[in-house]
Amino acid sequence: MARRSLGGAAGWTEARTWAWLGWLAVAPAAGCGVEGAVSLHFDVPDEPGLRPTGAETLTLVAQVGDDAPRATTAEIDDDGQVDLGELPLGDELWLSAQMRNPQAQLVGYGEAGGPIEIAAGVDTEATIPVRRPFVYLAGAGARLISFDASIGRDFEGQVAAGATPARLADVGGTAVAHISASGAVAYVSTATHQAASLPAVQLTGGALDAIASPDGAFLLVAQGGGSPQVAVIEVATGAVELAPAPGAVERVAVTRGADGGWWGVGLVGRAASDTSCGGSQLLTFPLADPETATVIAAGAPVSDLAGDARSGVVVLADRCGDRLLRFRPESGAVDGTPILAGIASPTAVAALGGRVWAVGHDRLETASPDVPDGVIDAWLVLGSTRLDGADAVVTPLEPVVERVLAENADYPDQDLVMDLHANWVEAQDLVILPGGEQLALLLSTVLHGDALGDDGFGGVLIPETDVTTEEYWVFDPSSAVITQRVRTTCDVEEGPCGTFCLVPEWACLPDIAAPAAGAFSPTGIAALFGAR
Amino acid sequence: MTISTTNARLAAGLVIVLVALAAAAAPARAAGPDPKRAVAVFEYRAGSAALPEIDGRIAGLLRKHTSLEIIDGDAARKTYGARLDADIVACAGEADCVAAIGAKAGAKEVLLVGVSEFGDVILTLQRIDVKRKKVAMRIAEALAETVEPDDDALLGYCKRVLPESDFLQFGTIRIKANLAGAEVLLGRDTRGQTPIEPIKVRAPATYDIKLTKAGYVPFSARVAVPPDGEVEVEARLTREGAGGAWYTKWWVAAIAGVVVAGGVGIGVWASQDDPTSVPVGGTID
Numbered sequence: 120m121a122r123r124s125l126g127g128a129a130g131w132t133e134a135r136t137w138a139w140l141g142w143l144a145v146a147p148a149a150g151c152g153v154e155g156a157v158s159l160h161f162d163v164p165d166e167p168g169l170r171p172t173g174a175e176t177l178t179l180v181a182q183v184g185d186d187a188p189r190a191t192t193a194e195i196d197d198d199g200q201v202d203l204g205e206l207p208l209g210d211e212l213w214l215s216a217q218m219r220n221p222q223a224q225l226v227g228y229g230e231a232g233g234p235i236e237i238a239a240g241v242d243t244e245a246t247i248p249v250r251r252p253f254v255y256l257a258g259a260g261a262r263l264i265s266f267d268a269s270i271g272r273d274f275e276g277q278v279a280a281g282a283t284p285a286r287l288a289d290v291g292g293t294a295v296a297h298i299s300a301s302g303a304v305a306y307v308s309t310a311t312h313q314a315a316s317l318p319a320v321q322l323t324g325g326a327l328d329a330i331a332s333p334d335g336a337f338l339l340v341a342q343g344g345g346s347p348q349v350a351v352i353e354v355a356t357g358a359v360e361l362a363p364a365p366g367a368v369e370r371v372a373v374t375r376g377a378d379g380g381w382w383g384v385g386l387v388g389r390a391a392s393d394t395s396c397g398g399s400q401l402l403t404f405p406l407a408d409p410e411t412a413t414v415i416a417a418g419a420p421v422s423d424l425a426g427d428a429r430s431g432v433v434v435l436a437d438r439c440g441d442r443l444l445r446f447r448p449e450s451g452a453v454d455g456t457p458i459l460a461g462i463a464s465p466t467a468v469a470a471l472g473g474r475v476w477a478v479g480h481d482r483l484e485t486a487s488p489d490v491p492d493g494v495i496d497a498w499l500v501l502g503s504t505r506l507d508g509a510d511a512v513v514t515p516l517e518p519v520v521e522r523v524l525a526e527n528a529d530y531p532d533q534d535l536v537m538d539l540h541a542n543w544v545e546a547q548d549l550v551i552l553p554g555g556e557q558l559a560l561l562l563s564t565v566l567h568g569d570a571l572g573d574d575g576f577g578g579v580l581i582p583e584t585d586v587t588t589e590e591y592w593v594f595d596p597s598s599a600v601i602t603q604r605v606r607t608t609c610d611v612e613e614g615p616c617g618t619f620c621l622v623p624e625w626a627c628l629p630d631i632a633a634p635a636a637g638a639f640s641p642t643g644i645a646a647l648f649g650a651r
Numbered sequence: 652m653t654i655s656t657t658n659a660r661l662a663a664g665l666v667i668v669l670v671a672l673a674a675a676a677a678p679a680r681a682a683g684p685d686p687k688r689a690v691a692v693f694e695y696r697a698g699s700a701a702l703p704e705i706d707g708r709i710a711g712l713l714r715k716h717t718s719l720e721i722i723d724g725d726a727a728r729k730t731y732g733a734r735l736d737a738d739i740v741a742c743a744g745e746a747d748c749v750a751a752i753g754a755k756a757g758a759k760e761v762l763l764v765g766v767s768e769f770g771d772v773i774l775t776l777q778r779i780d781v782k783r784k785k786v787a788m789r790i791a792e793a794l795a796e797t798v799e800p801d802d803d804a805l806l807g808y809c810k811r812v813l814p815e816s817d818f819l820q821f822g823t824i825r826i827k828a829n830l831a832g833a834e835v836l837l838g839r840d841t842r843g844q845t846p847i848e849p850i851k852v853r854a855p856a857t858y859d860i861k862l863t864k865a866g867y868v869p870f871s872a873r874v875a876v877p878p879d880g881e882v883e884v885e886a887r888l889t890r891e892g893a894g895g896a897w898y899t900k901w902w903v904a905a906i907a908g909v910v911v912a913g914g915v916g917i918g919v920w921a922s923q924d925d926p927t928s929v930p931v932g933g934t935i936d
Contacts, residue, residue: 159933176786177933191811192789199935204788204811205928216933237929249935 155239157206160246161216161229164310168276171227171251174218177201183209210236215648216247217554224269228252228553230648232291233334248293250309250647252552254559255295256591257284257643258607262636263297263307268552268559268593268603268646275635278312281305286326287643290317290354291335295645298326298340304352309647318357322350328370329643330651332381333428337406339383343367349385349402351409362409364402372433372651373406374426374448381406382426382448384433390420393464396439403448415451419444423477423549425651427470432506434458434475436465443468443477445506459511462502467549467560470506471650476558476596477502478546481515492567497541499562503596516599519544521566521586522630523611525622535622539566539586547641552593553648557602560592561641570614578617584625585612589640606631608638684760686817691722691758693739693749697767701796702774705805706764709776712806713762717817718879727756739763746777747784754781762812772796776812788812815930822854822876826862828886833864845886854878862886 161177164170177195182188191204195218206212211234218227229249237243252268255278263284267274282305284297294306294315302322306315324346331338331354338352349362349371368385376382385402399421404412422438424446435444435453441464442457458475465479482497496518504511518540525535543565550559565587572580587610593603609627616623645651692713694706710723728735731752742748744765753761758781765775771793778788790811794800800808810818826835828845835842838859842850845862852858854876862870867888874882 155929157929157931159931161933161935163935174935176789177935178789179931179933187793189811190791192786192791194785194787195935201933201935203931203933205815206931207928218935239929243929 155237155241155243157235157237157243157245159203159214159216160244161201161218162246162248162310163227164250166311168274169251169310169312171218171249173220174226175221176219177203178217178219179203179206180215180217181206182213183207183211206237208237208239210234212237214245214247215553216249218249225252225554225556226269228292228648230292230553248291248310250292252647253309254550254552254591254593254644254646254649255287255289256561256607256641257287257297258639258641259283260637260639262634262639263287263295264634264636265312266591266593266603266605268557276312277636278307279314280307281314285642286329286340287645288329288331288338289645289647289649290331290338291333292648293335294354295647296329296331296338296354297643298322298329300325302326302340302342304338304340306354317354320352320357320359322346322359324348327368330371330373330426332373332406333375333650334381337373337381339371339373339406341368341371341385343369347387349383349404349409349412351383351404351406360409362402362404362412364412365400365414368402370424372424372426373428374431374433375429376405376431376449382431383409384424384426384446384448385412386421386424387414390422390438393438396420401435401446401448401453403451413451415453417446418453418455422464422466423468425468425470425475427473427475427506428650430473430506432470434468434470434477434506436468436477436479438464438466441465441479443475443502443504456508458506458508459502459504459513462513463500465500465502467546469549469551469558469651471551471555473506474555475504475506476549476551478549478560478562480543480545482541482543483518491569492542494542494567495540497544497564499544499546501596501599514599519564519566521564521588521609522628523568523584523586523625524628526624526626528622536628537568537581537584537625539568539584541566547589548644549651550644550646551650552646556595557593558596559644559646559649560594561644562590562592564588564590570616572617572621574617574619576618578615578620580617580619580621582616582620582623583614585614586610586627588627590631591641591644604631605634607634607641609633684814684816686718686819687720688759689720689722689757690760690762690813691727691753691756692762692764693724693727693735693752695739695742695744695763695765697765699766699768699772701768701772702766702794702799705766705774708802709762709764709805709809712802713809713813716806716809716820717813718820719817722756722758727752727758731756744777746779746786749777749779750781750784753779760787762809768796772798774800774808776808778812820854820878821851822856822878823849823851823881824858824860824874824876825849825881825883826860826886827883828862828870828888830864830867830888833862833867833870833886833888836861836863849881852876854880860884860886862888864888866890 178192180188180190215230227249229247235245253265256264263278263280265276282299282303285300286298288296304320306317308315324342326340328341340350347364351360366387369389370386372384387400399417401415419437420439421435423436426433433446443459445454462479463481465477468477479500483495498518499516502513521539528535541564547561568584570579570583589608591605594601692710710721714721761779763777767773775791780787833845857875860872870886
């Protein structure tokens with residue numbers, strides 16, 4: 120990626136002298152005035168529907184080690200050229216790019232595939248793939264749907280996936296891996312939304328979860344059933360190695376070790392409910408040698424885990440302990456001191472750039488006879504903290520209320536509706552969109568309406584109503600404002616109604632957007648350049 | 652110091668190359684923004700009391716390290732009026748609005764220093780072109796609440812948002828000698844023979860000057876050149892073994908002959924420190 124014009128085995132002084140002379144030789148032609156330069160190629164798709172549009176500025180974010188990132192923003196000229204000032208010299212510089220429109224919306228995002236080296240007297244070239252901030256959802260009916268997180272629902276695309284995708288993973292921003300329930304692994308190019316020229320793989324057994332290493336070199340597929348393991352796929356070649364597990368692996372995460380190698384962590388014995396409070400197990404393995412996987416007792420009922428790409432930390436969501444814990448796969452040690460406490464029943468967690476977000480849930484119960492089901496409200500709880508436990512914040516979101524519409528009371532000037540307060544709401548999955556400005560969430564809700572009225576013959580006037588929904592949200596964690604909300608399913612079941620029943624049938628109010636491709640249950644989510 | 656014939660030829664060749672390139676590169680540099688243009692430094696806060704007086708500190712650093720005409724908040728209020736701060740707040744960071752205020756304050760550019768908080772303290776610097784009413788460059792830095800950036804850090808931010816050429820300050824060394832044909836060395840670089848034109852150098856910096864001529868005692872002096880200043884060196888070379896009065900010795904002349912004068916010094920970039928950064932550009936395709 121980097122092109123060194125001069126160098127070699129010369130001593131420091133000699134090398135600098137030759138570099139200087141080399142620069143003198145090219146300076147008049149280039150019209151520049153200093154030694155060395157960095158030329159970045161921001162690779163955007165040719166396909167108009169996939170190409171970031173309306174970008175006015177480009178922000179280059181550079182980070183060296185654990186230093187604070189440096190952001191430089193400049194206007195994009197009519198020829199697509201941008202002058203980004205200066206970059207510091209360094210051995211390992213991580214670069215990312217953000218394109219924004221005049222309203223400061225993120226319309227394109229990209230990251231270099233790995234760190235680059237910048238040295239004085241050296242011309243360095245690097246390519247950064249830049250894509251729209253797409254979130255992909257997979258589900259039944261061969262659905263692979265893309266949402267542009269920056270522009271509301273103006274761009275919802277159906278991507279041809281071939282087999283029915285069940286799980287998804289972002290592969291370095293340039294491809295999306297989709298894995299079917301039967302273990303067929305294939306890739307879609309994010310530049311074309313067509314099949315990518317990466318080798319397909321057929322795994323033995325289905326997929327319960329999937330994630331790629333941040334550099335896109337490896338895809339990890341968590342499996343259960345007759346094949347309790349994590350399959351580690353080398354994306355470029357399709358070579359598969361297996362990390363055997365003592366039971367079904369329901370979640371998987373990846374992080375970077377101190378030696379620069381990637382480590383995988385699988386979750387066995389996931390806490391699937393708020394009362395499943397037995398201890399979980401963690402399967403840890405270096406991606407370079409998955410067969411050496413070891414199993415460690417987590418010491419807590421873990422519902423989800425997330426790896427921070429650079430720090431080597433995996434965050435565990437302790438569902439019954441209402442807290443987040445840290446785990447380092449290299450040392451095999453779970454730190455018992457929580458980095459976030461007081462987040463009720465966390466079920467989804469994601470980490471990016473040294474910060475972690477988690478979503479739990481809570482509800483208000485009552486013994487009042489006026490509330491036969493005993494639940495007044497249910498809501499999600501959002502938590503966030505740095506990986507060292509600093510800046511910890513826990514924020515309850517608004518209680519979930521679903522409005523249902525009476526179907527047989529269709530008057531031109533009047534509607535009959537009921538507001539049902541949720542009995543249960545639970546985050547199913549969470550991804551951090553690039554830059555950490557927004558979160559995308561899959562959640563499910565259960566709502567119940569009690570029967571009302573007496574028709575005088577032992578029946579009721581309004582039947583009891585059970586509603587289940589599944590939704591996709593994009594929201595700003597700093598303000599908890601939801602910027603996109605798509606209700607992917609909404610099912611209503613009514614109980615028996617009396618002889619003189621007033622409104623026997625109810626339907627979900629179409630006030631929340633539904634997928635253009637029709638209702639479906641999401642089973643997988645991935646965000647380009649995002650983190651889970 | 653003894654210079655072998657080969658090295659002397661190499662050195663002479665380098666001088667020719669350097670001179671030729673300086674001439675070739677000069678037009679490109681001249682096309683950059685005026686290094687003495689008026690830049691207003693305004694502060695804009697969004698509910699944060701962090702980094703007090705940050706605009707004043709930045710204005711002071713720019714006065715010290717550039718040749719720009721800096722218009723700070725106090726100076727701008729004299730021309731714009733007492734509504735300056737309220738109007739900047741009302742602009743809410745919009746470039747065209749801030750540019751209009753900058754124009755009334757007599758600035759060619761506005762450096763808008765923004766302070767906000769989002770967990771961390773967010774410090775943003777926007778360089779707004781008053782004529783084009785657009786943001787030419789913008790950076791954002793996330794700082795821990797307890798961290799107050801020192802002057803080096805602030806200057807580093809400024810260097811990322813302002814053109815590099817703004818931080819190239821120059822001075823002039825004017826050398827007068829009592830004889831012609833003496834070779835003039837500035838540091839290790841040969842700069843010609845006396846009589847010699849004024850030499851433009853990076854400033855502030857300290858330079859070793861040496862004049863040599865066969866048969867004469869070399870003249871040496873060390874001078875500190877201030878930005879936009881002019882240092883005059885009067886060198887008197889005496890014949891070897893000539894003896895003479897104490898006041899004819901070179902070191903007396905060196906001490907007595909250095910005169911620092913105010914003045915304007917803009918010229919060729921004659922020396923360069925080790926770089927800590929390189930320029931970066933990109934193409935979207």
